[in-house]
Amino acid sequence: MKTLKTDLLVIGAGSGGLSVAAGASQMGANVTLLEGHKMGGDCLNYGCVPSKALIASAKTAYAMGHAAPYGVADTLPQVDYAAAKDHVADVIATIEPVDSQERFEGLGVRVIREFGEFISETEVQAGDTRITARRIVIATGSSPFVPPIQGLADVPYLTNESLWELRERPEHLLVIGGGPIGMEMAQAHRRLGSKVTVIEGAKALGKDDPEMAAVVLDALREEGVEIVEEAQATSISGTEGAITVETGKGSFTGSHVLVAVGRRANMDRLNLKAAGIETTRTGIKVDDSLKTTNKRVYAIGDVAGGLQFTHVAGYHAGIVIRSALFGLPAKAQTKHVPWATYTQPELAQVGLTEAQARETHGDKLEIARFEFSHNDRAIAERKTRGLIKVMVVKGRPVGVSIAGHQAGELINLWSLAIANNLKMSQVSAMVSPYPTIGEVNKRAAGAYFTPRLFENDTVKKVVRLVQRWLP
Template sequence: MSLAQRRLWILVSVALLVAAFFISGAHQWLTLDNLKANQTEFQRWFGERPLLVGGGFFLLYTLMAGLSLPGATLLTLLGGALFGFGWGLLIISFASTLGATLAFVIARTLARGPLERRFAAQLDSINRGIQREGALYLFTLRLIPLFPFFVINLVMGLTRMKVVTFYWVSQLGMLPGTAVFVNAGRELGSLESLSGILSPTLIVSFVLIGLFPLVARWVVDAIKRHRLAKAYHRPQGFDYDVVVIGAGSAGLVASYIASAVKARVALVERDAMGGDCLNTGCVPSKALIRAARAAHEARQAKRFGVHLGEPEVDVRGVMAHVHDAIAKVAPHDSPARYRGLGVDVVHGEARLQTPWEVRVGERVLTSRHVIIASGARPRVLPLPGIDAEEILTSDNLWQLERLPERLVVIGGGPIGCELGQSFARLGSRVHLVEEAAQLLPREDRDVAETLEGALREEGVGLHLGCRALAVEPGPSHGPQAKVLVIERADGSRSRIVFDRLLMAVGRQANVEGLGLEALGIATRSNGTLDVDDTLRSLHPNIWACGDVVGPYQLTHASAHQAWHATVNALFGELKRFSVSYRALPAVTFSDPEVARVGLSEREAKARGTAYELTRYELSELDRAIADGHDRGFVKVLTVPGKDRILGASVVGHGAGELLATFTLAMTRNIGLNKLLATIHPYPSYSEAAKASAGLWKNAHKPERLLGWLARYFGWRRRSGRLHLIDTHEERP
């Protein structure tokens, strides 16, 4: 049975049971007057058949709560009258919790999936809050009788709260209110109305009890922060509104935004402005990729009838091009430019000595807020026999003066794939080792397979599902040669001879030397700083963004976070914004390029998100055919039956540029119908977006309407020619 069929079956069953309840008149029978009138009869039944009446009562109560039917309050009173306080509280407590959980599961099964597909962005932030504080919020709501319990059951079912969490919190939270009504039920005969049970004084008491957990949590947090702040001297005044530590992508954007709104800003950097992106990451790697592509194009020119022969690669010339690119971009990130924007640029090592004081050498900067944007550095595996000084990373790679004859790359993520392919094109014999079963482990299998095929064709040796164990000497292979020992999933081992080893296994956050431990600012298990969704740390005035936080160590992700950290720091007293990564694009600049925004199939399946898949092959695109770049595809995930985009993956030439169309569509909630209606220039790669939308539209064409149109046109053909009325005057 499919999910849709199960939903339909549950919906019909619930509707029939609810209809039976009202048609039978049970809702009219469940009144206080009826219960009082039949109290003696109920007690007689219970005295004659206690197990049958007790069990039937338990099942009836569970069913009514599960179907969200009215009458639970009156049944609670009846339970108190029948079973007394002790047994009544026990039976009703478990029955009401089981019924509430049943309602929770029904709402989740019927409505959560469709609502998540329709309101993904809104529910994403709610679910993050539920994950952090859901149990506390639910407990608070259960303690306050002002909120109908059946509404709480249904609403919580639409979130991603765990069923077991919902059950135990409900069991505990509903206990006080249940006890009040069960106790009142013992005096059922003397009750005049239900309002007599919950007097205004009792309601206020429950509200205060319900608010207590939230107030207590706020007080505890305030006490913790007060104690932390009390340990340090808070300045009477401040030199700056914001001090930013780190002048990489995140720090530069944070400084720019703060200065743009006329805040006084200090930007502290211990090394070169521009950080990893300018000096060792994005800019140099793309310059290297371009040089490598030139060599590859020379080899491939014969496909187009142009014979150039084997290119001669001058590594020093290649690196000169790389450093020239860095030099041309550097003025954008220079101290002179930022000083011109009003930013006080300070060179030196920054250390927090209090939440408001940053020491840089002999100078102490005081600030209302501090934004940590200290970035990250390449991670190096501590393999036995490895010489850290000789290991290549994305930091020191750009000083090479000689092309490695035999290069081993450890890591099959974006950096490993980009650099490994580039060196292979420049003439190195490259072996790439990846512990996962595929390259780019975050991407779908078919995406990785396309890239793997291209790398193998270019001579890159791929060792997938292999773990690097150790480095050994290799004197028999040359004076500079060494051997990398790798182990496959089946336990077998092999050895790869190399001259140089490039480590590309990720990056670790720069958190050392900042004085964070003394301030109690913790790091997560992966080494990044622990901040909330608004990028605030334990201290309300210390924020963090960029690679030091993650989870996406990308330049544009850092800029995205920097906006949130800066705005929240400067204006957080009025409004704070949580960071959303729903439409965050990511590109691996290999050839073919791999680009994605939103959900992949792998992620959609892991989250249980239903989707439709539309796939368009670039071998059908005229421009790609003409250019000889017809390897790859566009894959779009949409809400079943609708054109709203959940995610898009593009593999092929210029995939990063083409992805911008889908990123804009997701950001502005533009569906495939509107993409299809947009005029794209011919012939261009951007037409692939429109063609993908066309495939989706063709799969959702109105077959019934088209059938009627076919009949209509057939009728017109059979009826003969139409007699047109000549509106011109008759000629004499």
């Protein structure tokens, strides 16, 4: 049995764990990193990276078949699904060295390729090594949640992990779950030539503003994606190539089933009870500083049971480094954390939705809107579907919803504004190059001031008065 002592032990080499390990080691801490599976975690190997790569393939295929509006002849794309998966693998391989064991060892991190299990409040067992740490960060992420649907265990099904092993294009893909993962993969596979049916027990894209979600769902339906809402899957039967999903709205048969109903925190291997760490229904219980009920141990990213996004894990890493390395007070917030769904058009949100803002702020709420159809760059590129909606209270944005071209890029500005408590006047003061999609943000800010400047009788009276006195 080997033993070692370390300043900081990081369990999990996904996005959050790698950020903590790299930052802490380069700042002088003695860091040990445990990973029993793949370096880079879900994001690199099964999530953000491969899904966006496949979406890029699908976007290219769609563009070839819809080029006529630009003066280019439509061409029926010859999709090689296996080659598209090769593209996905190549993208992963290109990014992989940044997350590799070799790179982190080069940064001074001790990397142990084993799963970790608590044996006391300060000790973790990893293979044949017992590690004592001053501070411990749990960054084990999450895995696909497989619901207890009758018969599901008896049929071949896909998750976001096993999907990437598939080399033959599904003839008819049934997607159980209408959240971001389900909708992204539904559109991608439809564009790559599959018939696609999405089966959602409640509302598709139900966590987003309904008006914005409708923009995306209408676009997907126009492309031929069948979206069945309020259809809870009750049982599944069949064999490979012919699988039937029974719902309250009838039965649906397809060649493949993708289960995309959510994710569950990876906690089973950790033996958290030995460390005095409590859990909740969604993950490990943490306070605002991301400390667990064992104050020497932090939990970050998906396993902390909050927003499940790669960028949240990275944000959490910064909070932990400030606290664990420097002993400084640091608290995680969510008001400025954006998220995006990478369908086409894209869907993005930061802060409060309209419904949440109305409930929180009542009559104090004002809403500024701007349609993509009035943006010259969007018109030039024929990407005019969508709008931006800014929720404003006392001159400051408290939430922004965007559905449209490059919504995931546009939301960055509003995260900055909310994080720094900026006023709408400061956003309006920004100058955007013309013509850009980014002008949508400035025009939304301008829409907030329009009634104050152009529909205000007092302003008009002042202007007329000034004009009388000007030489």
